[in-house]
Structure formats: structure tokens, C-alpha cells
Amino acid sequence: MATIRDVAKHAGVSVATVSRVINETGYVHEDTRKKVETAIRELHYTPNEVARSLYKRKSRLIGLLLPDITNPFFPELARGVEDEMQANDFRIIFGNSDENMKKEKDYIQTFVQNNVVGVIASTNHPDNDTYRKLNIPVVFLDRTADNRPSVYSDGREGGRMAAQEIVARGSKKVTVIRGPKHIRPAQDRYQGAVDVLKSERIAFNVIPTSSYSFTEAGNWARELFEKHPDTDGVIASNDIVATAVLHEALRLGKNVPEDVQIVGFDDIPLSTLLTPALTTIRQPAYDMGKAAASLLIQLIENENVDNKTIQMPVTFTERDTTRKVEQYG
Amino acid sequence: MATIRDVAKHAGVSVATVSRVINETGYVHEDTRKKVETAIRELHYTPNEVARSLYKRKSRLIGLLLPDITNPFFPELARGVEDEMQANDFRIIFGNSDENMKKEKDYIQTFVQNNVVGVIASTNHPDNDTYRKLNIPVVFLDRTADNRPSVYSDGREGGRMAAQEIVARGSKKVTVIRGPKHIRPAQDRYQGAVDVLKSERIAFNVIPTSSYSFTEAGNWARELFEKHPDTDGVIASNDIVATAVLHEALRLGKNVPEDVQIVGFDDIPLSTLLTPALTTIRQPAYDMGKAAASLLIQLIENENVDNKTIQMPVTFTERDTTRKVEQYG
Known part of the structure; x- marks a missing residue:
């Protein structure tokens, strides 16, 4: 079976030139291209995939x-x-x-x-x-x-976990902050949490949100405690939102975790440095x-x-x- | 004066090929290259810089x-x-x-x-x-x-500002957390703060640090209050370190800002969501x-x-x- 080297020899050009013709990379003079193509036909050469990838110019x-x-x-x-x-x-x-x-x-x-x-x-x-x-x-x-x-x-498992743990620790009136609708992992988490709350027959409210923005997170946290002041457990859509909820709860004079428990999602580096430090579902x-x-x-x-x-x-x-x-x- | 088009015509090749030869980009067949070089000599063509940059393949x-x-x-x-x-x-x-x-x-x-x-x-x-x-x-x-x-x-001005403001608000025993020695802006801030504290004749201690790592920040915060328990004002090397100092102060039962004031540097997005929210020197x-x-x-x-x-x-x-x-x- 003909190799690329045979083609090069037959056409009187370098192996690199044959490779250029085969892979259509770089400039090859028209006359040279014709010579190579003729050699390929005459020798019945079929470039195999390994050779192609070897000779094809690859970036890093x-x-x-x-x-x-x-x-x-x-x-x-x-x-x-x-x-x-x-x-x-x-x-x-x-x-x-x-x-x-x-x-x-x-x-x-x-x-x-x-x-x-x-x-x-x-x-x-x-x-x-x-x-x-x-x-x-x-x-x-x-x-x-x-x-x-x-x-x-596993976002769904993470959502389930958050709900199980907050319920196991005594929350009876839970608010779930639902992450942006167009973000899949946000919906998985939400669904996981809701599955558990329903099967455990725990009363819950939902605050829908449309982003993970730091500034908007503060608004949703305020909305949460205005609409559902008796919330005693919050499952947040991520740690940014959980941080905003913690900030708002403390501002309202609530004790955390005695009056209201909060669970975040992600475990961003700052979570450990909050006061109180944030309980969360960690993704590695x-x-x-x-x-x-x-x-x-x-x-x-x-x-x-x-x-x-x-x-x-x-x-x-x-x-x-x-x-x-x-x-x- | 000859243009690149004249050269191309004279050599019987395209303008792009002449450009390739001039700029040594892409492959040009040896025969073609010689033809182009001959044409350049015969027509006394000098590629100007604008043309070079126009024809030179530029990435984005x-x-x-x-x-x-x-x-x-x-x-x-x-x-x-x-x-x-x-x-x-x-x-x-x-x-x-x-x-x-x-x-x-x-x-x-x-x-x-x-x-x-x-x-x-x-x-x-x-x-x-x-x-x-x-x-x-x-x-x-x-x-x-x-x-x-x-x-x-202006890191130096930022450092000065932090010291001026903390002194204006009553701190008498300041601790300055000095950022990593090999990081220039960290040293500028440090120097700015020290300049003001010295000229204002305010007593101060220094905690040297070697990184902005979240985990190490906690260690330095503990070291700070162990070594200098009567500190009533902390100028931190950045907001991560300030967050760790705030966390440690609250853990020790100190009131912030009544017992100890804290000023950060940077204004990272989470600063507003801390409780109490972090006073800082903002960089845009x-x-x-x-x-x-x-x-x-x-x-x-x-x-x-x-x-x-x-x-x-x-x-x-x-x-x-x-x-x-x-x-x-």
C-alpha cells in the first residue's frame, strides 16, 4: 500500500507539501497541487485518519x-x-x-x-x-x-439534600428561592428541593428569581421576608443569594440559625468567612x-x-x- | 514608484502571493518565491509599512x-x-x-x-x-x-485614605495588615497607610502576610487578635483579608465598628452583603x-x-x- 512518502517521492515534492494538499492547509502552488493529485491517483493512495491528524497542523x-x-x-x-x-x-x-x-x-x-x-x-x-x-x-x-x-x-440530588437537611433540623415553613428559569442546573436544584418538601408534607413558598446578580440578590432577600415573614428555613438558589438572605435576616434582627436556617449552593470560597459561616451544598x-x-x-x-x-x-x-x-x- | 500590484503582474502571480513572500507568512513554492523576488529587484519595489501591516496576516x-x-x-x-x-x-x-x-x-x-x-x-x-x-x-x-x-x-493614595478615615473615626491602636511583599500594589497601599499613621502619631502594629488566600486569611486574622488584642482599628490588605478579620472579630464577641473598625481594599462584589457591610477603599x-x-x-x-x-x-x-x-x- 502506498504511503505519503511514496506520494511525495513520486510527485517530486516534500511530505509536508503532500500533507498540505491532502489537508487543504497552507498555500500550495497550483502546478504542485496538480502533481501531488496525479501522484495520489496513480499510486491509489488513501490517507488514513491517523496520518491526517499527524500531518494536519494542530494548534494547542x-x-x-x-x-x-x-x-x-x-x-x-x-x-x-x-x-x-x-x-x-x-x-x-x-x-x-x-x-x-x-x-x-x-x-x-x-x-x-x-x-x-x-x-x-x-x-x-x-x-x-x-x-x-x-x-x-x-x-x-x-x-x-x-x-x-x-x-x-447532581443538582437534583443537591436540592433534595438541602431540603432533607433543613427539615431534619426543624424548619417547618420553608421558602425555596428558585434560580433563573433558563439555567438548567438551577431548575434541577429547585425540583429536587420541592420533591422532598412535598413528600415530607412541609409547607413551602417559592420566590422566583431571574439572575445570580449581587445587587438583585438583595432585592429578592427583602421580598422574601416581606412576603413570608414567618419563614423559618430558606433554601437559596446559590451562595450569593444565600449571603444576601443572611444579610437581610440579620438586618431584620432575626437570629440565624435559631429563628431561620439558611442553606446555600456551590460553596464559594467566601462562604466560610461569613458570620455565621454559611451551610451549603458543595459542588467541587x-x-x-x-x-x-x-x-x-x-x-x-x-x-x-x-x-x-x-x-x-x-x-x-x-x-x-x-x-x-x-x-x- | 512600483506597487505590490505591479510586482504581482510582473511575476505572474497574485497580490496575496507577493504579500506572502514579503511577510514570510504561509507557504510559497520555491519557484514562485524566486519569481517574486526577481520582480521586486527588477522593479525596485520597496514594501512600505502600511502595506506590510495591511497584508500581513493579523489575528484578532x-x-x-x-x-x-x-x-x-x-x-x-x-x-x-x-x-x-x-x-x-x-x-x-x-x-x-x-x-x-x-x-x-x-x-x-x-x-x-x-x-x-x-x-x-x-x-x-x-x-x-x-x-x-x-x-x-x-x-x-x-x-x-x-x-x-x-x-x-493609586494604591498609595488608597492606603493614605484608609488610614485618614479610620483615624478620623477614632481608632487609636491600629493594626495594618501588610500584603505580600512581592506584589507592588500591596506595598503601595501599606506605605500610604504607614505614612499617615506616622505623621498623625498614631500607635500601630503590622501583621505581615504572604498571600491573599482565603484559608490563610483566617490564620492571619486569628494571629492579629492574639498578638494585638487591644487593636481598635484594622487596615486590611484587601477585602478577602478584611472579611476574615471581621469574621474573627465577631467570633471573639467584639462589636464592629464600636470596639474595632475595619477598612478593606478593592470593593469586591460581596462586600456589600457582609454583616456589617464592609467599609473599603474602592478600585473601579x-x-x-x-x-x-x-x-x-x-x-x-x-x-x-x-x-x-x-x-x-x-x-x-x-x-x-x-x-x-x-x-x-
């Missing part, structure tokens, strides 16, 4: 698309991705999507124009053609879709980022990957905004 | 190097840079340096390999050859060097990022830039960890 760039780096959950994810990529000599083109599909498409397109060899994306639309039609590996991070490569934590953000990077590298390098959907554990992280279970267990 | 990538995206000050900066770059159709390759010169060099090198057209860097070593020898524009962000392009806020991080991006774009596009060193204002942001000035003014 990957694209990373996150919703918003100013939400303290995402820097941890990004840092995990970057440390793993850096250790493997890959570099990252980074963009914030603001959960906006137009911005996402725009970024994915320019990632491709810049020759990225893979993409890590936190998107609410993994089924969009933008991703379906990419012919480079994609890993979904903090999100999941069918059996496509992804690294995420840094490790999730590392795992996504590691999975993407395996896919880029065509390694055999057994497990392409990696679910990371959520853990109830007990601090001081919930009561001790001995008192109520 | 810039490199962004920050110390650590998990420090909540930097996501705001990064977001400012990205929003401005995105609006101008540039993309960002991003890296964390950990204030480590080897990592910095490594990143700058790969930025160049990936054809970035400019760099924004927060570095403690702007005078290093790595930056001096770059032949693309560089803007220093949150740092400054001589008269080279930079966007920063998002706007600094935007200004750096805008300056870099001007430099890339060879626009006439009048002001290449942009100092942004710091502002005393009064919240609830300091007393009201009426009581003491």
Missing part, C-alpha cells in the same frame, strides 16, 4: 465558554480547567456567554476561526446545531446532554474544571475514553446557618 | 495575564477587558500567572506563538526582558512601569479592565494615543464596619 488552543466569570462559582471552575490545560501545554481562549445563545454562537465561531482543537462550554443549549455540527471535541461543563461528553454535579468546582479539561484532552488525543459523562458528588457542608441535628434529629 | 487575538482569577478582584477586571474586546471583535487567550515569573514567561511565549496582536498583563516585573523585547503592544493592568502604557489605581475594577482593553486596541490600531498611563481614582466607600464621622469628627 482550546475554547472555554462560561456564563459569567464574575459569579464566584466560575473562577474556581476556570482555574481547574486552566491548571490542567497548562500542565498539558494547552492554552485557553476564554469568553463569557451571559447565558445568551447569540453570544455563544459568536464565540464558538471565532474559536473555530482561531483553530481551537476542542471546546469546553457551560451552555443551556447543548443540543443546538452550534455544538452538534462542530467537528472538534466538546465537553459540557456544569451542564449535561444525553450521553455526550460532560462533567457536572475546581475538580470539575480539572476533570473537564482532562476529558477534553483525552478526546483531542483520540484516546479510548470509557466514561464520557462524569458526575461529581455534591456534599452537604454543615456550618453555622443551620442548627445542629442532635437538637432536632 | 490578545493575551490576558492575571495573577489569579479566584481572587474576587480579578474576575471584575477580566470581565471589563472581555466586554470591551468582545465589542471590538477581539478574542482573549487567558492565563493565571500566580505572580510567578516562570509561568509569566511561559505564557507570554505561547501568546506570541499563537499570533496575539497585543498583551494585557498584571505583572510585578514589567521591566523584565520578556516584556521589553515584545514587538507587540503591551498594557500593564493594575500595575505601572515608567511611562509605558498602563491602567492602575471593571472600568480599569475596560480602559486597559480600549488603550490596547488603540495601540494595536496605531492610533495616536495621547495618554498612555491611565490612573483611575480610588474612593473611600463608607459602609458599616467604620463609625459615622459625626461622632468623632
Whole structure:
């Protein structure tokens, strides 16, 4: 069987030139191209995929698309991705999507124009053609879709956990803060919490919200205690919102956790430094980022990957905004 | 005078091919190259710089190097840079340096390999050859060097401000938490605070620190009140450290601001949601990022830039960890 070297010899050009013709990369003079094409036909040469990828010019760039780096959950994810990529000599083109599909498409397109060899994306639309039609590996991070490569934590289980623990510690009138409707993990958490509250027959109210913004979080916290002043347990949509609820509860002179318990979600670094320190459902953000990077590298390098959907554990992280279970267990 | 078009016609090739030969970009067949070179000699063609830059393949990538995206000050900066770059159709390759010169060099090198057209860097070593020898524009962000392009806020003035305000509100035994020695802005703030305390003849102690890590911040806060239990005013190295000091003061049963006042630095988004909300010296991080991006774009596009060193204002942001000035003014 003819090899690329045979083609090069036959055409009187270098192997690199043959590779350029096959992969349509770089400029090749028209006469040269014809010579190579003739040689390929005459020798019945079929470039195999391994040779293609060996000779195809590959960058060491990957694209990373996150919703918003100013939400303290995402820097941890990004840092995990970057440390793993850096250790493997890959570099990252980074963009914030603001959960906006137009911005996402725009970024994915320019990632491709810049020759990225893979993409890590936190998107609410993994089924969009933008991703379906990419012919480079994609890993979904903090999100999941069918059996496509992804690294995420179990939001539904996290929501269940938050409700179980707050109920086990004595809350009877719970308010659930429902995260933005268009963000999938937010809805998973919400659903998990509601499932448990219903099956435990605990009265609960819902405060719908539309973002994780620091300033808006304060408004929702005020709304919560105005509408439901007798709330004795709050399951927040994430730690930013939980921090705002804690701030508002203390401002109103409530004792936390005696009068009202609060459970957050994420375990952002500042949670331990709040007073009282925030009880939360922890997602291992840094490790999730590392795992996504590691999975993407395996896919880029065509390694055999057994497990392409990696679910990371959520853990109830007990601090001081919930009561001790001995008192109520 | 001969133009690039004349050369192309004379050599019997396209303008793009002549451009490739001149700029040594992309592949050109050896025979073609010789034809073009002959035409250039025969027509006495001199490519001018404008034509060079017009024909030279330019990417729309810039490199962004920050110390650590998990420090909540930097996501705001990064977001400012990205929003401005995105609006101008540039993309960002991003890296964390950990204030480590080897990592910095490594990143700058790969930025160049990936054809970035400019760099924004927060570095403690702007005078290093790595930056001096770059032949693309560089803007220093949150740092400054001589008269080279930079966007920063006045750390020294910020430090002075923190000391003046805490003294004006009655603190007599101040502890200054000195930020990491190798980080320039940290030393500027420290020096500014010490200048004022000395000239006002206020007794003060110093707690040296070596990072802005969340976990270590807790240790320094404990050390502070163990070593200097009668401290009645703390000037913290940044808001993370101030948050840890607040947490520790409350844990020890101190009233804030009655027993001890605390002033942070940066104004990270969570500062408003602490209880009591944190008084701090604000740096306009998002706007600094935007200004750096805008300056870099001007430099890339060879626009006439009048002001290449942009100092942004710091502002005393009064919240609830300091007393009201009426009581003491």
C-alpha cells in the first residue's frame, strides 16, 4: 500500500507539501497541487485518519465558554480547567456567554476561526446545531446532554439534600428561592428541593428569581421576608443569594440559625468567612474544571475514553446557618 | 514608484502571493518565491509599512495575564477587558500567572506563538526582558512601569485614605495588615497607610502576610487578635483579608465598628452583603479592565494615543464596619 512518502517521492515534492494538499492547509502552488493529485491517483493512495491528524497542523488552543466569570462559582471552575490545560501545554481562549445563545454562537465561531482543537462550554443549549455540527471535541461543563461528553454535579440530588437537611433540623415553613428559569442546573436544584418538601408534607413558598446578580440578590432577600415573614428555613438558589438572605435576616434582627436556617449552593470560597459561616451544598468546582479539561484532552488525543459523562458528588457542608441535628434529629 | 500590484503582474502571480513572500507568512513554492523576488529587484519595489501591516496576516487575538482569577478582584477586571474586546471583535487567550515569573514567561511565549496582536498583563516585573523585547503592544493592568502604557489605581493614595478615615473615626491602636511583599500594589497601599499613621502619631502594629488566600486569611486574622488584642482599628490588605478579620472579630464577641473598625481594599462584589457591610477603599475594577482593553486596541490600531498611563481614582466607600464621622469628627 502506498504511503505519503511514496506520494511525495513520486510527485517530486516534500511530505509536508503532500500533507498540505491532502489537508487543504497552507498555500500550495497550483502546478504542485496538480502533481501531488496525479501522484495520489496513480499510486491509489488513501490517507488514513491517523496520518491526517499527524500531518494536519494542530494548534494547542482550546475554547472555554462560561456564563459569567464574575459569579464566584466560575473562577474556581476556570482555574481547574486552566491548571490542567497548562500542565498539558494547552492554552485557553476564554469568553463569557451571559447565558445568551447569540453570544455563544459568536464565540464558538471565532474559536473555530482561531483553530481551537476542542471546546469546553457551560451552555443551556447543548443540543443546538452550534455544538452538534462542530467537528472538534466538546465537553459540557456544569451542564449535561444525553450521553455526550460532560462533567457536572447532581443538582437534583443537591436540592433534595438541602431540603432533607433543613427539615431534619426543624424548619417547618420553608421558602425555596428558585434560580433563573433558563439555567438548567438551577431548575434541577429547585425540583429536587420541592420533591422532598412535598413528600415530607412541609409547607413551602417559592420566590422566583431571574439572575445570580449581587445587587438583585438583595432585592429578592427583602421580598422574601416581606412576603413570608414567618419563614423559618430558606433554601437559596446559590451562595450569593444565600449571603444576601443572611444579610437581610440579620438586618431584620432575626437570629440565624435559631429563628431561620439558611442553606446555600456551590460553596464559594467566601462562604466560610461569613458570620455565621454559611451551610451549603458543595459542588467541587475546581475538580470539575480539572476533570473537564482532562476529558477534553483525552478526546483531542483520540484516546479510548470509557466514561464520557462524569458526575461529581455534591456534599452537604454543615456550618453555622443551620442548627445542629442532635437538637432536632 | 512600483506597487505590490505591479510586482504581482510582473511575476505572474497574485497580490496575496507577493504579500506572502514579503511577510514570510504561509507557504510559497520555491519557484514562485524566486519569481517574486526577481520582480521586486527588477522593479525596485520597496514594501512600505502600511502595506506590510495591511497584508500581513493579523489575528484578532490578545493575551490576558492575571495573577489569579479566584481572587474576587480579578474576575471584575477580566470581565471589563472581555466586554470591551468582545465589542471590538477581539478574542482573549487567558492565563493565571500566580505572580510567578516562570509561568509569566511561559505564557507570554505561547501568546506570541499563537499570533496575539497585543498583551494585557498584571505583572510585578514589567521591566523584565520578556516584556521589553515584545514587538507587540503591551498594557500593564493594575500595575505601572515608567511611562509605558498602563491602567492602575493609586494604591498609595488608597492606603493614605484608609488610614485618614479610620483615624478620623477614632481608632487609636491600629493594626495594618501588610500584603505580600512581592506584589507592588500591596506595598503601595501599606506605605500610604504607614505614612499617615506616622505623621498623625498614631500607635500601630503590622501583621505581615504572604498571600491573599482565603484559608490563610483566617490564620492571619486569628494571629492579629492574639498578638494585638487591644487593636481598635484594622487596615486590611484587601477585602478577602478584611472579611476574615471581621469574621474573627465577631467570633471573639467584639462589636464592629464600636470596639474595632475595619477598612478593606478593592470593593469586591460581596462586600456589600457582609454583616456589617464592609467599609473599603474602592478600585473601579471593571472600568480599569475596560480602559486597559480600549488603550490596547488603540495601540494595536496605531492610533495616536495621547495618554498612555491611565490612573483611575480610588474612593473611600463608607459602609458599616467604620463609625459615622459625626461622632468623632
